[in-house]
Amino acid sequence: MLVGTYLLYAAVMVVAHPRIIYPFGADAFDNPAFRQEVVSDRDVSVAISEGDDDLAVLFFMGNGGSLAYFTYSLDAHQDAGRTVAALEYRGGAGIAGRPSEQGLKADALAAYDWLAAQHDGPIVVHGFSLGTGLAIHVAARRDVAAVLLDAPYTTLCALMTKGSYLPACYLPFVQKWRSLDDVPALNAPVLIQHGTADQLIPIGYGAQLANAMDVAGLSVTFHEVAGATHNNLAGQAGYQDRINAFLNGFPKN
Incomplete structure (x- = not known):
């Protein structure tokens, strides 16, 4: 009886898990800049x-699925005079479509290819939370000058396992988001910022990712942001300064 109930629970979670991964908000991004x-x-x-x-x-x-919720991150680059291109996710902020790992990763590569055709200079990828998987995916397959990661994970399915008590990384049809798998293909310097009070993606995941990158021979800078939670990391004092110092610390050409 207990085994049957657990298997039924697992089947329901496999079907329902995309709704948990992608709880995208409907607020449109309306910034005149x-x-x-x-x-x-x-x-x-x-x-x-x-x-x-x-x-x-x-x-x-x-x-969050809408750029309206990520103004601190966008401002960090606009204030420094950088061109910013931000992928809008299908299914969020009034954008048509349904999100999936495969679809978002394909969209991310298409966005890079478009930006590379428009912009003559170097390109940096910057991801927050779910978006760190997209930033790493692109950096492993395209030429980027640097990788900025805010509150990253190693594999999203590991977080799902912790939250659901299911072996999510081994279940069929689960969208697993294995950022660790792309680490060996990276060759750009990496900045990771992670809050010590992050309960959604605990800082240990960011530290594990940084360690894997270090073992792979990458140049990794890891900042523990004292007291920062998952949702207020980008609003903490020093967030922009750390990004600027990192990006100013290597040749652009």
Whole structure:
């Protein structure tokens, strides 16, 4: 009886887990500094703000699903004069479609390819939470100058396992988001910022990812942001300064 109940629970969670991973908000991103572009025949939507700096930043948000919730991260680059291109996720903020790991990763590569065709200078990828998996995925397959990660995970299915008491990384049809698998293909310097009070993605996951990158021979800078939670990390004092110092610390050409 207990085994049958557990198997039924597992089946329900396999079907329902995308709704848990992608609880996207409906608030539209309405910032006059940005324009929206449809950048491929996949109908990929990107919000872009032009800057004067040689660096351009391709930003991947968390699972809030609307760029309206990520103004601190966007401001960090706009204030520094960088061009910012931010992927808008299908199913969030009024964007048509249904999100999935495979689809979002394909959209992220399409957004990079469009930005690379528009921008002559180097490109940095920046991800927050869910978006760190997209940033790492792109950096493992495209030429990027640096990788910025806020509150990253090693594998999202490990977090699902902890929250559901199911072996999510081994269940069929589960979207697993294995960032660790892409680490060997990275070759750009990495900045990780993670809050010590983050309960959604505990800082230990960011530390494990940083260690794996260090073992792979990457240049990794890991900042423990004292007292920061998952949702207020980008609003903490020093957040922008750390990004600026990191990006100013290596050659752009």
